[in-house]
Amino acid sequence: MYKVLVVDDEPFMLEGWKTMVNWEEHGFELCWAVSDGKEALDVMEHEVPDLVFTDLQMPVMDGLELIRQMKQHPELKDTTTVIVSGYSRFDAAQFAIKHQIEQYLLKPLIEEEIHELLDTLHLTLDERQVADHLAGEAESLSAVFVRALQDDEESRIALLRMMNCPAEAAGRLLLVDRTGGAPSPSKAEVEAILPEGFGCVEGAAGCVTMLVWSDQREAHSSQELDATVRMMAARLAEEWPSCLIYISGRTEGWRHLSQLNKQLLELRSRSMYKGQSGVYWYDGLHEQGQWRWEDAASRTAVLLRAVEQNDEAAIRGTAESLAVFIIGAVEPAGSLAASLSYLQGGLLRAYHKAGGNTEQPPEWLMLKYGRNDMQQAGDVTPLSERIAKTCLQAAEQIEDLNSKRPEGRLQEAVTFVTTHFRDKLQLKELAEQFRLNPVYLGQQFKRVTGYCFNDYVHLQRIKEAKKLLLRTDLKVSVIASELGYHSTEYFGSVFKSLTKVSPSAYKSNQKGDWRDDEPAVY
Template sequence: MYKVLVVDDEPLMLEGWKTMVDWQACGYELCGTATDGEEALALIRACDPELVITDIRMPVLDGIGLIRAMKEMGYGAKTIIVSAYSDFSYAQKALCYQVDRYVLKPLLTEEIHSLLLDMAASLEDWRQTAASATKMQADAAAEAIVGLLGNGGPAAVDMAARLLGVNERTRFRLMIAESIGGSDDSESDRSPLIVRMKTLTEALFIDGARAWSFEESPGLAGLLIIDNDLNDEQFEELLEETLVKKGWPPRELALYCSEAAIGLMTVPKLYRQALEIRSRALLGSNAGIHCYRDRKVTGPWCLEEMTAYVGELLHSIETNDLIGIDRSVDGLVRLFDKTGAQEGLMKTAVRHIRGELLRRYAELGANHKEATDWLHQLLDGTESGDKASWTSTSLKRLSMKATEHFTVKEPSARTNGNAITEAIDYLKQHFRGKIRLQELAGRFHLNPTYFGQQFKRETGYSFHDYIHRLRINEACKMLRRTDMLVSEIASALGYHDTEYFTAKFKALSGKLPSSYKYKRQG
């Protein structure tokens, strides 16, 4: 679909564009309408259309002025001018700004459809050219960054500065991502690591900040990030929240973050910091966020002990072992006392514990919003690891509050087992409809979090993963036994978005739905 914006100061004309044109049949998506050029510019910034259709005479900013402003701003969208005036001077002005088409009102619906279909080929060429140019620019930037990672001299710095559009006052930080190991969790993102880093960039920097992804070696990708406003703690908080919203970090991904520093000359130092924190693998070789600033308060003499105590504490929380919580926290505090940097180490441990609790809670079937809401609720009234000194008492309080969400003391194991079996049977009968974990747990009078935990132990899959597997198994049967379209099968199985269904199908079966249908007919 090509995104199109229509601009006209006549309300009836705009209504006609909305209702009389079959955009989808022509391969287009109407992403917005505007009544003057200034309003149109705001929409262009927001939705970046590939085609702009504009009236020529409008108040505030006319069609020619709009196109001129677009070109000056760097937008290369195709343009069509529609006018009720046949004055050749307008056509001349339009040609000066490389307007693609100039047509006269009134237009018939058939003529509009013919025009749109005729424009499709040039739009596809433009899209591919733009994508190629963007890729070339990104590749050049990545190559320049990789050239800086060692000890790039002044020439390398100057070249990178020109490509990235930065200066000697720009502040950077560097982050490396590494694939830790495989996972059978179909919900995890299996895209190439460099693609996932680009996706993370888009999610992190929605307010105009910039970052460039690069691939240092297979299984090791990175981001060079412009970071002008955030201190270390704020950046880590933003990163953590973004990962949770994306459903990351999956268990096979670790992120190693440097400090912030001024100028491209500091990139080698930032890179060494990221590699150092990677080599020390703070808190062990675990997925998650590992920050260089934590290294300052951590000595090699306590890493293994700290890892062991944190692991014991998390296990005690999940099993509702209050004695184990006391023992683990007391052991951590004794360890911190030996380092002479108790507050810093406690904050490091708490950030890791908090992230692990959040990830594990989400694994039990809670969606991302529920998981973050639970985290905020958990910390409410408890000292925050980023704002105050943690003590043995406050960490024990946090841990005991967390047990309420992971375990319950009711009912008996035999009753629970029967309930899970009945729940599985229910899902096998009703998986085509919308089913929420909370509602199904309520049907069997179980705590939702506990139900999710027991369900995964019984089936080996999270609640949502199990439903997807039931649906995709059924989809395979329908593709081979019926003549239904892929979109019809998706809808019948509870997927309102065919593209999402296709992605799930490929993730679980390893093939596209179309390949199954072809196999049946071949």
């Protein structure tokens, strides 16, 4: 647990920090709550917190002065600090720019957004912990790797020597991480299932980083590298289907090691927030331009949805769309590798979720494609047919497995409602979409969520309405329309039934208690 110190002179604010934030669930512990900067420094004389939230406007010593004194103290200068104030101040904005503030939140404080910030800060603190842990080690591969991340040339050369890696070899970084509460493999477990010829580094944050390179020195070294990476990613995904596997861009001689590591951290922050397992590639910069990872991911995601619905027409259409994108990309081989890796990860998740045995995966899951699938430029038919055939096989088997597991489809239906609450949702149509009996869905929906179907939809909408009322200047009528209500009056009656106040009264009361502000993270 990371230790937190909160500094605020408003008693109701201190009480809010204590009661509205679920610290432990997000890896934190609220250890101290004081009312001014001087009290905070007194606390930090005895123990250094991992994270500090401080108000700006306070008696005795305000928040800016507290941070200035912390920056001058050798043991406090690197403490992560979040500024929270009831005033919009130009000097605070200048202070934030000077110290390279990366994130902002708006008050009134909203529970969900505070928790999102804590998740982000937890990742940052994890990475700092890894660096601190490895800094004290002897001249191990991990220690040299950490120094090389700082663009130290001597450490880069030492890294190449320790891995017996050719000076100009093409390389990528792979990171294996946990998803939610699922365990991640250790360095020893990863090394046990993969061939020799790569470096493996275990970090304190519960993840393993691998340095993979090609021994080939000719022009096909990048192709050899990508083939090796795909093989390793598939093997890792098969062995640990609940983990996340991130793959960086490509470099030569590890000259851009720090950039590759940043790519992994970016992938990690995005995917961990969604809590989805699978294989994720980074669309690094190529000599001919920016490779469009978002395009590959979006097309593949549409194809995966078609597989989950076992829609043959949609599968064939989206398979063709994906094939067109791959062949038309600046670098078709890289586009193919990333798209198929994403597709395989998604199919593996769906197969595993449906109850399939991932220890003995079906043949269709082991995707194998090569240059023969892209022989003629502009001819998408061979590749499209191969992708469609694989996905049709997957859809048929996944549906067969799901037909025996209505509970799994029920959970998918609940998740769908939670994310699509703005849409016009009908229980009967939802039941058809997830191949469930409407009566069964209605009964089990209440069992799982604690609410009837319509009540749950209203609950999600009003939850979002609260945020829009406090964070925007949108009219109540506009908010009602955006959240799927046919009239402002009906929206108002639903809102009042769940909150005991009208939308306008809620906005007025809440803004009177939680003053507008911009917290800043250091």
